[in-house]
Amino acid sequence: MINYPNGKNNFTQKINYSNRGMQLENDINIANKYYLNNDIAIIHKKPIPIQIVEVDYPNRKSAMIKKAFYQTPSTTDYNGIFNGKYIDFEAKETTSLTSFSLNNIHEHQIEHMNKVYLHGGITFIVVRFKKLDKTFIMPFKKFIIYYERAKNGGRKSIKIEEFEKNSFEIFFNYRIRVDYITLIKKYESEFLYEEMER
Amino acid sequence: MINYPNGKNNFTQKINYSNRGMQLENDINIANKYYLNNDIAIIHKKPIPIQIVEVDYPNRKSAMIKKAFYQTPSTTDYNGIFNGKYIDFEAKETTSLTSFSLNNIHEHQIEHMNKVYLHGGITFIVVRFKKLDKTFIMPFKKFIIYYERAKNGGRKSIKIEEFEKNSFEIFFNYRIRVDYITLIKKYESEFLYEEMER
Numbered sequence: 001m002i003n004y005p006n007g008k009n010n011f012t013q014k015i016n017y018s019n020r021g022m023q024l025e026n027d028i029n030i031a032n033k034y035y036l037n038n039d040i041a042i043i044h045k046k047p048i049p050i051q052i053v054e055v056d057y058p059n060r061k062s063a064m065i066k067k068a069f070y071q072t073p074s075t076t077d078y079n080g081i082f083n084g085k086y087i088d089f090e091a092k093e094t095t096s097l098t099s100f101s102l103n104n105i106h107e108h109q110i111e112h113m114n115k116v117y118l119h120g121g122i123t124f125i126v127v128r129f130k131k132l133d134k135t136f137i138m139p140f141k142k143f144i145i146y147y148e149r150a151k152n153g154g155r156k157s158i159k160i161e162e163f164e165k166n167s168f169e170i171f172f173n174y175r176i177r178v179d180y181i182t183l184i185k186k187y188e189s190e191f192l193y194e195e196m197e198r
Numbered sequence: 199m200i201n202y203p204n205g206k207n208n209f210t211q212k213i214n215y216s217n218r219g220m221q222l223e224n225d226i227n228i229a230n231k232y233y234l235n236n237d238i239a240i241i242h243k244k245p246i247p248i249q250i251v252e253v254d255y256p257n258r259k260s261a262m263i264k265k266a267f268y269q270t271p272s273t274t275d276y277n278g279i280f281n282g283k284y285i286d287f288e289a290k291e292t293t294s295l296t297s298f299s300l301n302n303i304h305e306h307q308i309e310h311m312n313k314v315y316l317h318g319g320i321t322f323i324v325v326r327f328k329k330l331d332k333t334f335i336m337p338f339k340k341f342i343i344y345y346e347r348a349k350n351g352g353r354k355s356i357k358i359e360e361f362e363k364n365s366f367e368i369f370f371n372y373r374i375r376v377d378y379i380t381l382i383k384k385y386e387s388e389f390l391y392e393e394m395e396r
Contacts, residue, residue, distance in 0.1 A: 042313050044273050049245040050263065065248065065266040075242050079277060081286075084318030086279040115240050120282030 024093045024128045024135070027178040028078065034176050035082075041181050043080030043087055049073055075112045076123075082181055083188075086121040088113065089137075089180075093128045099157040100127050102150050110147060113140045122184060122191040126170075129160060137180050138167035139191045222291045222326045222333070225376040226276065232374050233280075239379050241278030241285055247271055273310045274321075280379055281386075284319040286311065287335075287378075291326045297355040298325050300348050308345060311338045320382060320389045324368075327358060335378050336365035337389045 028045070035041040054067035076090040090113070092104045105125065116123045123140040138158075145166075146158045163169075168183045168190075184191060226243070233239040252265035274288040288311070290302045303323065314321045321338040336356075343364075344356045361367075366381045366388075382389060 036313075039313075042310070042317055042319075047245040047247040047269075048250075050248055050250075050266075052246075052248075063268055065263065065268070068248075068263040068266060070261055070263070071245075081284040081314055081317050081319045084284070086282070086284040088279075112240070115234075115237075116279055119240055119279050121240075121279045 022093070023130070024091055024126065024178070027135075027176075028091055028126065028180075031176045031178045031180065032078075032080075035181055041080060041082035041087070043078055043082070045078050046073075046075070072106065072108075074108050076109055082122070082184065085188075086116065086119075087184070088116045088121050088123045089126060091126040091128075093130050095130055096157075097129070097131055097160075099155075099159045100129075100163070101157045102147060103156065105147075110144075114144065117141065117144075117193050120193060122188070124184075124191060126178070126180060127158075127163065127167075132160070134160075134163075135170045135178060136163040136167040137170060137183055138163060141191070141193070142166040220291070221328075222289055222324065222376070225374070226289055226324065226378075229374045229376045229378065230276075230278075233379055239278060239280035239285065241276055241280070243276050244271075244273070270304065270306075272306050274307055280320070280382065283386075284314065284317075285382070286314045286319050286321045287324060289324040289326075291328050293328055294355075295327070295329055295358075297353075297357045298327075298361070299355045300345060301354065303345075308342075312342065315339065315342075315391050318391060320386070322382075322389060324376070324378060325356075325361065325365075330358070332358075332361075333368045333376060334361045334365040335368060335381055336361060339389070339391070340364040 025045070032041075032043045032045070035043060049071040050068045051071050052065055052068045054065070056064040056066050058064065076088050078091065079086070079088040081087060090105060090109055092100070094100050094104070113123045117140045124137050125140070125143055126135065126137050128135040143158075146162065150156045168187060170178055170180055170183065173179050223243070230239075230241045230243070233241060247269040248266045249269050250263055250266045252263070254262040254264050256262065274286055276289065277284070277286045279285060288303060288307055290298070292298050292302070311321045315338045322335050323338070323341055324333065324335050326333040341356075344360065348354045366385060368376055368378055368381065371377050
């Protein structure tokens with residue numbers, strides 16, 4: 001983890017991950033490390049997609065990227081394998097006390113999850129309501145109902161009551177704060193595609 | 199695809215992907231796009247892992263990375279789902295006419311593939327002998343035999359004859375040059391872990 005002091009001017013910023021507020025990301029990384037070390041699941045966060053424009057080669061061994069841009073991710077942040085099954089999910093935090101805006105998930109990420117779902121993968125979103133200290137995992141097949149509601153002119157967000165009804169709350173345990181695999185193991189069929197449904 | 203002219207000095211290089219010689223990568227990307235568009239499989243190349251040190255924010259909408267470094271990948275380059283199963287592989291080209299050096303695959307990538315294999319995923323390496331215009335997919339369970347031979351003091355490479363014996367050659371078809379999924383479909387059991395073997 002890098003921890004640089006602040007930049008010298010207002011426009012350049014050294015990256016300080018501890019200030020980015022991605023506590024959820026950090027918790028999931030810890031969970032994934034735990035699953036890996038205990039041979040439970042193999043799930044990794046994908047690197048951030050970056051378009052590299054210019055690279056400096058001071059010598060053969062090292063290279064410094066001097067110019068690059070963030071790209072919009074075309075898939076989700078996390079994927080891997082659990083119990084022989086393909087796992088794929090996206091994780092987001094919200095500061096709202098009442099609902100999760102659907103704008104937080106890109107349309108091509110939803111298309112990606114939909115494909116994974118139809119191909120028999122286990123796919124879901126992890127949402128943390130930071131100020132309430134509540135974290136939910138919502139199976140894609142529930143999430144898509146809210147997404148389609150929005151597309152048909154309904155509300156553009158999912159209410160916390162809807163999370164309470166149609167997702168699973170992750171309770172912290174003493175080892176890992178976001179033990180999502182335990183919930184998937186317990187409710188696997190709730191995540192899997194069933195021919196009859198669509 | 200970026201196609202910048204060459205940099206102004208010897209030390210800075212604008213990235214020109216067409217010069218990188220990763221024709222295999224390009225062929226696999228085309229195959230993956232074909233599989234995606236035809237609803238056959240969902241397989242993506244992971245972004246290159248990069249450690250970002252400094253970012254410039256000229257305005258709220260855009261950000262330019264000014265300083266970053268390449269990181270060693272801890273997993274393989276490609277993963278996804280086919281036929282409900284988790285797929286995970288690494289692809290490499292060699293200019294050798296006779297063998298593929300095991301130095302091309304990082305040790306932690308091998309550890310990663312081994313875990314995936316034991317968890318019931320389909321994992322393999324794709325190797326192209328550029329000068330022979332031959333491309334093979336070798337199931338991890340064959341690859342590990344050669345890797346262990348090297349660790350036990352044996353040769354540090356896999357001979358082309360060994361590829362011919364213990365892997366599947368990918369023949370170009372008119373639509374896609376590297377149709378690896380067709381081979382996996384046909385020989386699926388050759389890729390899967392069997393309790394008895396180890």
